Amino acid sequence: MADTIEKNVTRGGQFLVKETKCEDIFTPEDFSEEQLMMRDSVKEFVDKELWAHKDRFEKKDYAYTESSMRKAGELGLLGVAVPEEYGGLGMGFVSTMLVCDYISGATGSFSTAFGAHTGIGTMPITLYGTEEQKKKYVPKLASGEWFGAYCLTEPGAGSDANSGKTKAVLSEDGKYYSITGQKMWISNAGFCSVFIVFARIGDDKNITGFIVENDPSNGISMNEEEHKLGIRASSTRQVFFNETKVPVENMLSERGNGFKIAMNALNVGRIKLAAACLDAQRRVTSGAVKYANERIQFNTSISSFGAIRAKLAEMATNAYAGESASYRAAKDIEDRIAAREAEGTSHQEAELKGVEEYAIECSILKVAVSEDVQSCSDEGIQIFGGMGFSEDTPMESAWRDARIARIYEGTNEINRMLSVGMLIKKAMKGHVDLLGPAMKVQEELMGIPSFDTPDFSELFAEEKGIIANLKKVFLMVAGSAVQKYGPELDAHQQLLMAASDILIEIYMAESTILRTEKLAKAQGEDKVQEQIAMAKLYLYKAVDIVNLRGKEGIASFAEGDEQRMMLMGLKRFTKYTNLPNVVALREKIAEKLVAENSYCF
The missing domain is CATH 2.40.110.10 (Butyryl-CoA Dehydrogenase, subunit A, domain 2)
Incomplete structure (x- = not known):
């Protein structure tokens, strides 16, 4: 059993140097019946107890936050990740992510209370406590008797x-x-x-x-x-x-x-924070779509205006990408935990090592999704116009609540530098082979580029080729930077930030492509045209970011012939053969949103 899991599970950071098949990733479309029932019960709780009383949270009703937490405890939602022997539900990592995702959509106040309690308040005892400590404290924390x-x-x-x-x-x-x-x-x-x-x-x-x-x-x-x-x-x-x-x-x-303890708690907190930003994006996007459909200007609903439709499409695309990457990583962690338990490792140790294995992905997700939820709420305000600036609409509070996500669980600046630093350390320990692929990229830069016409007949054939080339950009920039600065690389923070943005875009774009490819194979391409459009739109934007940050990184440490060679490589690796019609992609996504009157993916 353990051997089977080990063969199919990509190790943390290996996504950069190992091709992943769409069949090997988990997506939200793979939720089990039990998980879908859990999702629906959480949504019912949120709509009834939180969203319906949103004004109480905005008026600093701390007592209502506490009473809502007790109700969540009565429903078992505070003990989803707690083993059954300590009064919890003992559910897997994906299920704990799902609950964190959907319970966080209504208000950042409750989301923070929930995350602090279930994560950094309870988890350290569950994972590091003695048997006596766990028996004494964890059941009370899981039930909501204590916080x-x-x-x-x-x-x-x-x-x-x-x-x-x-x-x-x-x-x-x-x-x-x-x-x-x-x-x-x-x-x-x-x-x-x-x-x-x-x-x-x-x-x-x-x-x-x-x-x-x-x-x-x-x-x-x-x-x-x-x-x-x-x-x-x-x-x-x-x-x-x-x-x-x-x-x-x-x-x-x-x-x-x-x-x-603190660092491992933060690893879990980072991926859970990404999950906690997902339903907020869905709700903001849905609210913006509904308002755009209802708001009449120049004798037509503003949802018919291209400028508004572009915003809606981008908001939905980022939410879809965040879902894709978050649940991909969550299942990788769950499988790693299962593999270790199958080898006889205790649940405590298996969960600690399972999450630690994917610390790079946890940091990537924390940064990407926290920034997307801020952008989403900001565009939500813009679509509402003057009304968006008013406390009478939910956009204003959504924007304010989103702002903290880029700060806690380690600032996004810290997490950017951590993601690259941890990847380099993994390479030095032999856990991820970066040297071999980086040397191949160097050889490719020195060689003559191929002028063969590639076969793009299969879905995402070109996009997958571009993803592979974006990985070469990271290996080229980061590999050369490590050669130049060695152990002093930590002192070059702006270079690390540029490399990190490249790494982030690779993981997010690849996750979105793989999810959509899997979906297309299951349902047929004609049934998922909007998802295909979102995957292509996200990649298009990712390529631009990689190109920009790649130039910044190269210019910061390379000169003369070396710089010219790397810039030529960057141009080659960020080139489309068939440039997508981005306007048409956004239009297709927006058309679906407007017709469904909500985020519907």
């Missing part, structure tokens, strides 16, 4: 998480630690029952994690609620610990393992 919060960020420790100053001092009798320090931007702080707190013991190089029950009489105090641009009803406070006593048995994992 969790995560105390990592400090005034002087944000992206540099391991630089925290909070101290943990062991008592003379060795029975407890006294924790003293200040934490900020703590989601769920106002109603949580237990904190995951990171503190440094002595002069340890790395921080240590602790499970701390929220007891004000034990040296725990808080500032008032923060007043934020968005996610207004998400409880966010500063938390102060003043010699807070924590039993030694509440240390999470081992001493000095806190930084590892």
